[in-house]
Amino acid sequence: MFNPKKAAAAAVVGACVLAVLPSHSASKQQLERGRYLVVRASMCIDCHSPMDAKGNPDPARAMQGAPTMFKPIVKVPAWAETAPALAGLVGYTDAQIVRALTAGIGPTGNPLRPPMPPFRFDKADAEAIAAYLRTLKPAPKR
Ligand code: HEC
Incomplete structure (x- = not known):
């Protein structure tokens, strides 16, 4: 039989569980945003x-890291030669990615x-990017 007290208790428990779910349980919406x-x-x-051979980013190896494809014609100190592999976020915490992007x-x-552009994403967008990067196929081990 329906017990309003039990139902209310269950709702409270449910809400608490939702509140403490880890942030990397990404929603479809969050992944689409990322x-x-x-x-x-x-x-x-x-x-x-x-x-790829045509000079377009290879979708099969999306975000698996690449040498920087251009050099500055003016002197830029500390120019980075490589854009690191981020597919799957192997070895990164979400917090590291959020800090980098915010x-x-x-x-x-x-x-x-x-x-690397000095992005200032807001926290929600940075988290969406991290969640999306986690879903990508990591680069093969070298
Ligand atoms: C114009 C080229 C370029 C674009 C566009 C770019 N990046 Fe980067 N990114 C780089 C380079 C080069 C580095 C390495 C910087 C360094 O070594 O200090 C880097 C570093 C990073 C890092 C730090 C990784 C590490 O291990 O140090 C993160 C995270 C990152 N990029 C994420 C992104 C995301 C997400 C975007 C899009 C929102 C993006 N980048 C767009 C070139 C780029």
Whole structure:
């Protein structure tokens, strides 16, 4: 028989469980937002993916890391030669990625070097990007 007290208790327990679920249980909406930012809006994909034979970022190796494909014609100190592999976020915590994308600080506390743009995403967008990157196929071990 329906017991309103028990039902209320169950609802409270349910709400608590939802509240403490880890942030990396990504919703479909969050993943779509992350994909939109990475693939279409911010062109992360262009720098962080190896190129195919036609010089386009290879979708089969999206975000698996690549050498920087251009050099500055003016002197830029600390130019980075490589855009690191981020597919699957192997060896990264979500917090490291969120800090990189909201504050421009790398995983070891270093300011990110050019040509990595000094992004200032808000926390929700940075978390969506991290959630999306986790879903990508990691680069094969070298
Ligand atoms: C114009 C090229 C370019 C674009 C566009 C770009 N990146 Fe980068 N990114 C780099 C380079 C180069 C580095 C390495 C910087 C360094 O070594 O300090 C880097 C570093 C990073 C790092 C730090 C990784 C580490 O191990 O230090 C993260 C995280 C990152 N990029 C995420 C992104 C995301 C997400 C986007 C899109 C929103 C993006 N990048 C767009 C070139 C780019």
